[in-house]
Structure formats: structure tokens, C-alpha cells
Amino acid sequence: MRFLTDRYEYVTMPETWRPRILRNLRADFCAKSAWYYGTATRLRCLRALLSEGTACTCLFRLASLLHRCHLGFVAAVVVKMNSLLTGATIGAGAEIGPGLAICHTGAVVIYTRARLGTNVIIQSGVTIGVEKGRAPVLGDNVFVGTGAKVIGGIRVGNGVRIGANAVVVKDVPDGATAVGVPAKLIAGRGPGG
Ligand SMILES: CC(C)(COP(=O)(O)OP(=O)(O)OC[C@H]1O[C@@H](n2cnc3c(N)ncnc32)[C@H](O)[C@@H]1OP(=O)(O)O)[C@@H](O)C(=O)NCCC(=O)NCCS
Numbered sequence: 001m002r003f004l005t006d007r008y009e010y011v012t013m014p015e016t017w018r019p020r021i022l023r024n025l026r027a028d029f030c031a032k033s034a035w036y037y038g039t040a041t042r043l044r045c046l047r048a049l050l051s052e053g054t055a056c057t058c059l060f061r062l063a064s065l066l067h068r069c070h071l072g073f074v075a076a077v078v079v080k081m082n083s084l085l086t087g088a089t090i091g092a093g094a095e096i097g098p099g100l101a102i103c104h105t106g107a108v109v110i111y112t113r114a115r116l117g118t119n120v121i122i123q124s125g126v127t128i129g130v131e132k133g134r135a136p137v138l139g140d141n142v143f144v145g146t147g148a149k150v151i152g153g154i155r156v157g158n159g160v161r162i163g164a165n166a167v168v169v170k171d172v173p174d175g176a177t178a179v180g181v182p183a184k185l186i187a188g189r190g191p192g193g
Contacts, residue, residue, distance in 0.1 A: 001027060003034030003099060004119055004141055008161070011040050021065050027098030028057050031119050035101050053102035056086040060096070067092035096120065097140070104146075111135045117142065117158065127151070131169075139174065 002010040011034045030040040032048040048054065059082035066075035075092035083089045086105040090096075091112020100116070102108060104124035110116070111130045117140035125147040128136055134153025138144075142156055145164035150156060156172045163179030172178050176185045 001030070001099065002119070002141075003027075003031045003040050004121060004143065005034050005038045006036070007038065008143075009038075010034075011038065021061050024061055024098045024100075025058065027118070028061070028100050029054070031099035031121070032101040032103070035103065035121055051103075053086075053088075053105050056082055056088040056090070056102050056105045056108070057100055059086070060088075060090040060092075060094075060100075063090070063092035064094070064096070114138070120144070123148075123164070136168075 002012050005011060029045040029048045032051060032054065033044040034040045036048060036051065037044045059078055063075045063078040063082065066078060079092050088102065088105045088108040090110040093112040094110050094114045096116040097118035099119035101121045103121065106124040108122060108124065109127045109129060111128060113130065113135040114128045116138045119141045120138055121143045123144060123146035126144045127149045129151050131152035136150045136152065136154050136156060138156045139158035139160065141159045143161045144150065145162055145166065147165040148162045150162065150168045152169055154169065154171050156168065157174035157176065159175045160172045161177045162168055166179050166183040167181040168178055168183040178184065179186055
């Protein structure tokens with residue numbers, strides 16, 4: 001599996017079979033390690049485990065598992081715990097692929113019907129929220145900068161970068177960089193999918 005570094009380059013890590021929650025968590029730690037340290041070795045992944053935002057990812061994965069097992073009430077309790085302990089509100093029903101890296105937890109909100117692909121990097125203060133009952137779909141290898149809001153039934157393509165404090169209310173094509181309020185596309189140094 002490929003993980004994005006903060007230089008918008010990729011590092012790879014071999015895949016092994018594990019139950020889904022463990023596979024997702026391993027990929028989450030690797031993604032974070034790649035983002036912070038530019039590599040996803042075992043030691044670095046362990047270090048990433050201790051960094052801020054990881055507790056929030058773990059609690060979300062647990063809530064998501066409980067939700068899939070039709071234990072909605074227990075899942076809701078875990079979501080509440082996550083919100084109290086880490087300040088992040090991530091709905092148990094949100095579908096988020098492996099390699100989720102939440103770098104800082106403050107005020108992260110991900111609506112329960114949002115769908116995020118693999119290797120999505122989320123900075124602090126990000127909202128991925130609903131508008132008129134519809135939630136966004138984010139592709140793979142997407143970076144969402146600090147304070148950005150992605151709202152409504154829009155599609156954000158693969159390899160997209162969303163700048164700090166951007167408000168994204170329209171579709172963003174693959175590989176694009178979107179900044180500003182409302183977000184506009186710029187020519188940036190994108191990861192290219
Ligand atoms: C969007 C982003 C990824 C683009 O990076 P980049 O490809 O290196 O782009 P550049 O820095 O070369 O900027 C290109 C243009 O976009 C503008 N721009 C960049 N980021 C912007 C933002 N968040 N909002 C508005 N304009 C922005 C620059 O001013 C520049 O404009 P110019 O061509 O008129 O001078 C980056 O600027 C960003 O916002 N990163 C978020 C980082 C973050 O959240 N860090 C949190 C750590 S805790």
C-alpha cells in the first residue's frame with residue numbers, strides 16, 4: 001500500500017492479511033508515519049501511534065466496527081467518548097478507507113454519511129459535513145488542510161489537496177488543489193493521484 005508524505009511523495013509498505021479493523025488501524029498508523037516522518041517503518045509507525053490524533057482514529061474505528069455489528073447504541077457511546085476525550089466528532093456510520101491520518105484532533109467533524117477513500121490526511125478544525133441532507137464523497141490520497149470545510153453532496157477526486165481554511169462546496173477533479181472561500185482551483189504541486 002502507498003502512503004503520502006508531507007512532501008506529497010509516496011512511500012510503500014507491504015500488505016499482510018488481518019481482520020478489517022486491525023488492517024485499517026495498521027494502515028492508519030503507517031499513513032501518519034509516512035506523513036510525519038516520510039517513511040512507514042515499524043518503529044516509526046509505533047511512534048505515530050503515540051502522536052496526537054491517533055486516539056481519535058482508534059475510537060472512530062471502534063465505533064465503526066460496533067456500527068457495522070448493529071450495536072448502534074454502544075457505537076453512539078463511543079462516538080460521544082471520542083468527542084469528549086479528543087474534541088473530534090466522527091459519526092460511526094462514516095465510511096473511511098484505510099490510511100486515515102488525523103494529525104490534530106481539535107474540532108474535527110466528519111458527518112456520519114460522509115465517505116472517504118484510502119489515505120486521507122485530515123488536519124485540525126476540518127469539517128466534512130452535510131448540506132441539504134447530502135454529504136461529501138472524498139477519493140483516495142486526499143489532503144485536507146487545517147480549518148477547511150467540505151460541505152454538501154459533492155465529490156472530491158483522488159489526489160486532491162484542499163488548502164487551509166478553504167470552503168469547498170463544488171466538485172473537485174482528480175489531482176487538483178483547491179483554496180479559498182469559496183474554494184477555487186490553483187496550479188499547485190499536487191501528488192498526482
Ligand atoms: C493548499 C496548499 C496545499 C498548496 O500548497 P502549494 O502547492 O505549495 O501552493 P503554494 O504555496 O505554491 O501556493 C500557490 C498559490 O496558492 C495560494 N495559496 C496557498 N494556500 C492557500 C490557502 N490555504 N488559501 C488561499 N490561498 C492559498 C498562494 O498564496 C499562492 O498564490 P499566488 O500564486 O497568487 O502567489 C497549502 O498552501 C496549504 O494550504 N496547506 C495546508 C497546510 C496545513 O493545513 N498545515 C497544518 C499543519 S498543523
